[in-house]
Amino acid sequence: MSALLVLARKTISKGPNMDIDLILRVYPFFIEAAWVTIELSVLTTILGLTCGALGAAARLSRNVVLRAIGAVYVSVFRGTPALIQLFILYFGGPQIGINLDAFDAGVIGLGVNIGAYMTETMRGAIISVNKGQTEAARTLGMSRWETMRKVVLPQAMRMMIRPLGVNINALIKGTALVAAISVVELTYTAQRYIGSTYKPFEMFLLSGVLYMVIIYIVGHGISWLDRKARIV
Amino acid sequence: MGLDFSVVPGYFGVLLQGMAWTVAITLGAGILSFFGGIIFAVAALYAPWFIRLPMRLFAWLFMGTPLLLQLFLIYFGLIQIGIDLPAFVAGIIGLGLHFAVYNSELIQSSILAVDKGQYEGARTLGLSRGQTLRQIIIPQAVHAVIPPMGNNMIALLKDSALVSVIGVMELTLAAQQSISRTYRPFEFYIAAAFCYYIINLALEAGLRRLERRIAASR
Amino acid sequence: MRSSAFVEIKNAAKSFGTLQVLRDINLSVERGQIVAIIGPSGSGKSTLLRAINELDPLTSGEVWLEGVQINRQLPPRQYEKHVNQVRQNIGMVFQHFNLFPHLTVRGNITLAPRMLKGISEADANALAEEQLTKVGLLEKIDEYPSRLSGGQKQRVAIARALAMKPKVMLFDEATSALDPELVEEVNQVMKQLAEEHMTMIIVTHEMDFAASVCDRVIFMDGGVVVEEGPPSVLFKNPQEERTRNFLRKHLARNGD
Numbered sequence: 103m104s105a106l107l108v109l110a111r112k113t114i115s116k117g118p119n120m121d122i123d124l125i126l127r128v129y130p131f132f133i134e135a136a137w138v139t140i141e142l143s144v145l146t147t148i149l150g151l152t153c154g155a156l157g158a159a160a161r162l163s164r165n166v167v168l169r170a171i172g173a174v175y176v177s178v179f180r181g182t183p184a185l186i187q188l189f190i191l192y193f194g195g196p197q198i199g200i201n202l203d204a205f206d207a208g209v210i211g212l213g214v215n216i217g218a219y220m221t222e223t224m225r226g227a228i229i230s231v232n233k234g235q236t237e238a239a240r241t242l243g244m245s246r247w248e249t250m251r252k253v254v255l256p257q258a259m260r261m262m263i264r265p266l267g268v269n270i271n272a273l274i275k276g277t278a279l280v281a282a283i284s285v286v287e288l289t290y291t292a293q294r295y296i297g298s299t300y301k302p303f304e305m306f307l308l309s310g311v312l313y314m315v316i317i318y319i320v321g322h323g324i325s326w327l328d329r330k331a332r333i334v
Numbered sequence: 335m336g337l338d339f340s341v342v343p344g345y346f347g348v349l350l351q352g353m354a355w356t357v358a359i360t361l362g363a364g365i366l367s368f369f370g371g372i373i374f375a376v377a378a379l380y381a382p383w384f385i386r387l388p389m390r391l392f393a394w395l396f397m398g399t400p401l402l403l404q405l406f407l408i409y410f411g412l413i414q415i416g417i418d419l420p421a422f423v424a425g426i427i428g429l430g431l432h433f434a435v436y437n438s439e440l441i442q443s444s445i446l447a448v449d450k451g452q453y454e455g456a457r458t459l460g461l462s463r464g465q466t467l468r469q470i471i472i473p474q475a476v477h478a479v480i481p482p483m484g485n486n487m488i489a490l491l492k493d494s495a496l497v498s499v500i501g502v503m504e505l506t507l508a509a510q511q512s513i514s515r516t517y518r519p520f521e522f523y524i525a526a527a528f529c530y531y532i533i534n535l536a537l538e539a540g541l542r543r544l545e546r547r548i549a550a551s552r
Numbered sequence: 553m554r555s556s557a558f559v560e561i562k563n564a565a566k567s568f569g570t571l572q573v574l575r576d577i578n579l580s581v582e583r584g585q586i587v588a589i590i591g592p593s594g595s596g597k598s599t600l601l602r603a604i605n606e607l608d609p610l611t612s613g614e615v616w617l618e619g620v621q622i623n624r625q626l627p628p629r630q631y632e633k634h635v636n637q638v639r640q641n642i643g644m645v646f647q648h649f650n651l652f653p654h655l656t657v658r659g660n661i662t663l664a665p666r667m668l669k670g671i672s673e674a675d676a677n678a679l680a681e682e683q684l685t686k687v688g689l690l691e692k693i694d695e696y697p698s699r700l701s702g703g704q705k706q707r708v709a710i711a712r713a714l715a716m717k718p719k720v721m722l723f724d725e726a727t728s729a730l731d732p733e734l735v736e737e738v739n740q741v742m743k744q745l746a747e748e749h750m751t752m753i754i755v756t757h758e759m760d761f762a763a764s765v766c767d768r769v770i771f772m773d774g775g776v777v778v779e780e781g782p783p784s785v786l787f788k789n790p791q792e793e794r795t796r797n798f799l800r801k802h803l804a805r806n807g808d
Contacts, residue, residue, distance in 0.1 A: 181534045182527040183495035194520025278400030302410040314398035455650030459664035460640035473654050
């Protein structure tokens with residue numbers, strides 16, 4: 103609480119002499135960095151959704167080995183910090199012959215990580231539809247695969263939009279981690295300018311606003327998708 | 335350069351110490367986020383507007399930006415205004431405030447979901463507004479969100495790795511220091527991941543027990 | 553202006569927005585009297601009851617208890633204090649019990665006496681045991697409410713209210729949420745209170761109970777008191793057409 107009060111006081115006392123000039127001078131670099139964050143987010147989302155779909159398929163499969171692989175994937179990637187996973191890939195990768203530049207390592211590391219969370223999201227949605235619907239479809243003589251494709255998945259997809267949106271929201275903020283492997287995105291840029299200007303509050307606001315713009319737009323996109331899917 | 339895990343046992347003590355710090359930071363920030371969450375929730379619902387509005391803004395900012403950025407703000411921001419806290423204190427404050435905001439959202443909706451009859455029952459006995467809130471509403475509201483707050487605690491454990499970036503000597507930084515001496519990143523980060531996994535399992539087991547005990551008392 | 557009656561309601565009116573739920577109601581209850589309020593749903597009977605302890609404050613009119621005006625106009629801070637004070641004298645029992653699920657039966661009963669009267673834990677425990685013995689549930693003292701039946705919950709709720717040693721007890725359809733076979737045990741407790749000359753105001757749908765226990769019955773409809781009198785008169789020989797209609801419908805419904 104006291105830290106909060108200090109922050110609040112600081113905002114007020116700093117208010118009039120907030121360094122607007124500085125913000126105006128450096129904001130183009132932040133905008134540029136925001137594009138990197140967006141690029142990272144998009145690629146990570148695509149990889150995450152792919153891993154999530156594969157993971158969910160594995161976890162719901164009738165094959166014991168696939169199920170076990172899916173379970174281990176989810177448990178390991180959700181049970182350890184994303185930052186450590188990123189470090190293993192980027193710094194440890196070369197030792198086992200994986201040489202990636204920081205950006206690619208970032209996308210792969212974060213994508214596989216968020217994929218574990220998306221696996222559980224997708225699995226949850228499919229299971230929640232599965233029960234009564236499957237029985238109904240199977241009594242009509244549909245095969246297991248047909249049931250899944252024609253009956254369960256279309257309904258489950260609608261149900262997973264919102265929770266996947268939560269995953270994507272976390273993912274966008276999670277892209278900040280790649281600052282730790284020196285990818286020049288928003289957080290790295292903020293960190294660099296904090297170091298060179300000693301104006302942490304201005305830099306926080308500048309990058310924070312850009313993050314919130316991205317999250318706001320994506321959030322609205324997902325709500326729109328969700329509403330549209332519900333009408334159908 | 336191949337893999338050689340035989341160097342890891344030599345740094346066992348360093349990693350163990352890092353683990354202890356990670357546990358301490360997680361517990362410290364967890365406790366802060368728990369009580370902070372309650373205080374924020376009550377303030378967000380019942381405080382006068384000149385407290386409520388800045389709080390709303392604060393919550394909005396903290397939920398819309400990355401934790402790493404917030405840690406930079408707190409660590410460097412505090413130094414800028416002349417408060418030179420040890421890095422681990424800044425780390426606990428940063429993590430604690432971040433998750434307090436998320437806990438606060440949970441508790442707020444939980445407070446609003448407590449049956450109106452509970453409020454009436456307490457008020458008709460003569461309990462004041464504050465007494466009713468403290469004795470009746472908040473205990474029930476917090477009770478109801480123990481499982482999702484437990485999930486936040488698990489997320490907090492993993493996010494505690496981020497405080498290594500502001501120089502807090504916990505598990506991740508312990509691994510990094512071992513690496514700077516041995517040049518074996520793969521081995522030590524795997525070892526660190528293993529340690530996190532163990533703590534994570536212990537925390538999950540602990541939370542499950544807590545939930546079972548709560549379920550039994552209902 | 554001091555009032556001679558124990559509980560007195562003068563010119564009570566209440567509206568929610570444009571909807572007028574109570575109009576010009578006057579009612580006085582003597583010490584030890586047991587009054588039933590009956591009427592169709594939406595007649596305002598629960599609102600009137602809830603106005604007595606300021607849960608739903610009146611729009612205009614006065615409520616008095618033993619010479620003290622309950623709904624005094626006061627600055628917010630003083631009003632809050634005043635209301636908390638007077639509510640300690642008024643026990644209330646709700647349709648849905650409103651027991652505190654996170655506290656044991658003992659915790660439910662001792663909370664208010666300990667917090668508001670500052671009595672010791674030992675005394676509070678003795679008080680809880682005394683009240684639970686009265687409602688016949690001493691063996692449940694360390695249970696949580698979720699482990700009790702509806703009838704048991706309501707008896708605990710009565711014990712909780714009695715532990716504050718109230719001057720008057722209000723019952724807001726105390727048995728309407730209960731399964732039929734559980735109604736009697738709650739009625740028994742209320743009858744026992746009647747024998748001890750507790751002042752009670754009872755909003756109820758149960759005409760038989762009202763007839764057998766109450767000294768006076770008040771029939772409300774459309775926010776006004778249509779008719780009142782001893783149960784022997786009001787039930788056997790109602791004077792007003794609306795009362796007759798209500799009783800006829802009610803009997804027909806319960807008859808089949």
